[in-house]
Every structure is written in structure tokens, then in C-alpha cells.
Amino acid sequence: MTHLQFNLDMDLLKESVINSNLDMVIKSALVLVLNEFMEKERDDYLQVAAYERSAERRDYRNGYYERELILGIGKLKLKVPRTRNGEFSTSVFEKYERCDQALVLSMLEMVINGVxxxxxxxxxxxxxxxxxxxSFVSSLTQKLDPIINEWSKRPLNVMYYPYVFADAMYIKVREHNRVVSKAVYIASAITDR
Known part of the structure; x- marks a missing residue:
């Protein structure tokens, strides 16, 4: 099991706790921990600690860049370490990508439901x-187009449907700069399985 040693600025953490609300305290602590974790990941990748000389060194430190991470508690601004050759990649964003995916999936669900x-x-x-x-939401819906097209063009004659229900409803739609009534056909079926 990997042993992690965090060097936290306790004065900064203490000041954050005393002078702010609970959300800010949690965010500050989380930013400190995640930044230190990414620093440890970079040290492990380089195979040397800061200011250490070694023949096993893989690369050199090359500063940081800022990146935002959206979690349930809000947006965190992290300092992501980087290396000269650019091959180092932190696992922090992969671990918490599920939150982003859940947000994207919920946005797609809203669009599918007509929002x-x-x-x-x-x-x-x-x-x-x-x-x-x-435009971001529109680009997400464009990712749905191939899935919807594949679904709508699937063959229906490969399975036996003993019960088929069909209906239609009329809705008003805009067509060629005027509003017309169009039929929306609805069909559902039940299989014998």
C-alpha cells in the first residue's frame, strides 16, 4: 500500500476555518489535499523529490497550470503540476470525472425529455x-444523433409482436413560416417473451 505524506500549510487552513463558512472550509481543505496529492504523483513519476539529484530521474518539473474541477460542493481551482516533456498526467481528474459525466448525462436526459x-x-x-x-448543450445533443438514427433505423421485422397499439395525435408545428397541424404517430407493441 502506498504511503502518502502531506505537507499542508496549517496556518492557511486555520485561517480558512476561522474566517469563512463551512463550504469554503471544505473547499479550501479539498484544494490543499488534491494539490498535494498531485505533487506527490509528479514526484513518483519523476522518481526524485524536489531539489534532489538522481540518475533515475525521468524528467524535470515545469511549473503548474490552473484547472477547474466541478464537484458536488462547487468549483475547485487546482494547480496541476506539469513536466518538461509533457508526458506526466495526474489521476485526480480521472477519478472525479464521474461527477462531470453524471452532470452531462443529466443534461442529455433533460434534452431527451424535451427541455x-x-x-x-x-x-x-x-x-x-x-x-x-x-452551444455546449447543442453539441451534446449532436452526440445523441447517431444513437437515435441507429435506433430509428433498426429492423422491426426480426421479432414477432402479437399485440400492436397505434395512435396519432395532432400538434401545431411551424413549417415554411406558418403554423400547421401535423400528426405524430405513436406505436407500441408487446412481445411474447
Missing amino acids: STRRVTHIVEQLCGENISK
């Missing part, structure tokens, strides 16, 4: 405190 892109952006802003563009 407008403008309303989706408003809902995400209310839930996460994050602004996302309508």
Missing part, C-alpha cells in the same frame, strides 16, 4: 452555480 437548451443551461446554473453555453 429546451436555454432551460437546461438555467437548470445547470441553479444546481451547480456554473454557466454553460447553449
Whole structure:
């Protein structure tokens, strides 16, 4: 089992606890821990500690870049360490990518259920405190197009349906700059399995 040693700035952590609300305390502590964890990952990758000379060195430190990580408690701004050759990659973002995927999947679910892109952006802003563009939501829905096309073009004659129910409803749609009534056909079936 890997042993991790964290060097935290306790004065900064203490100041964050005393002068802020609980959310800010949790965010500050999480930022400190994740930044230190990424630093340890870089040391393990390089096979040397900071300011240490060794023949086993794989690469050299090359500063940091900032990246945001969105979690349930909000947005965290992290300092991601990097190396000169750029081959080092931290696992922090892979571990917490599930949160981002859950957000994206919930946005796709909203679009599938007929929520407008403008309303989706408003809902995400209310839930996460994050602004996302309508074009981002539109690009997500474009990823659904191949799946929907494959589903709609699947053959229906490969299975026996003893019961088929068909219905239609009329809705108003805009077509060639005027509103017309169009039929939406609905069919459902039950298999014998």
C-alpha cells in the first residue's frame, strides 16, 4: 500500500476555518489535499523529490497550470503540476470525472425529455452555480444523433409482436413560416417473451 505524506500549510487552513463558512472550509481543505496529492504523483513519476539529484530521474518539473474541477460542493481551482516533456498526467481528474459525466448525462436526459437548451443551461446554473453555453448543450445533443438514427433505423421485422397499439395525435408545428397541424404517430407493441 502506498504511503502518502502531506505537507499542508496549517496556518492557511486555520485561517480558512476561522474566517469563512463551512463550504469554503471544505473547499479550501479539498484544494490543499488534491494539490498535494498531485505533487506527490509528479514526484513518483519523476522518481526524485524536489531539489534532489538522481540518475533515475525521468524528467524535470515545469511549473503548474490552473484547472477547474466541478464537484458536488462547487468549483475547485487546482494547480496541476506539469513536466518538461509533457508526458506526466495526474489521476485526480480521472477519478472525479464521474461527477462531470453524471452532470452531462443529466443534461442529455433533460434534452431527451424535451427541455429546451436555454432551460437546461438555467437548470445547470441553479444546481451547480456554473454557466454553460447553449452551444455546449447543442453539441451534446449532436452526440445523441447517431444513437437515435441507429435506433430509428433498426429492423422491426426480426421479432414477432402479437399485440400492436397505434395512435396519432395532432400538434401545431411551424413549417415554411406558418403554423400547421401535423400528426405524430405513436406505436407500441408487446412481445411474447
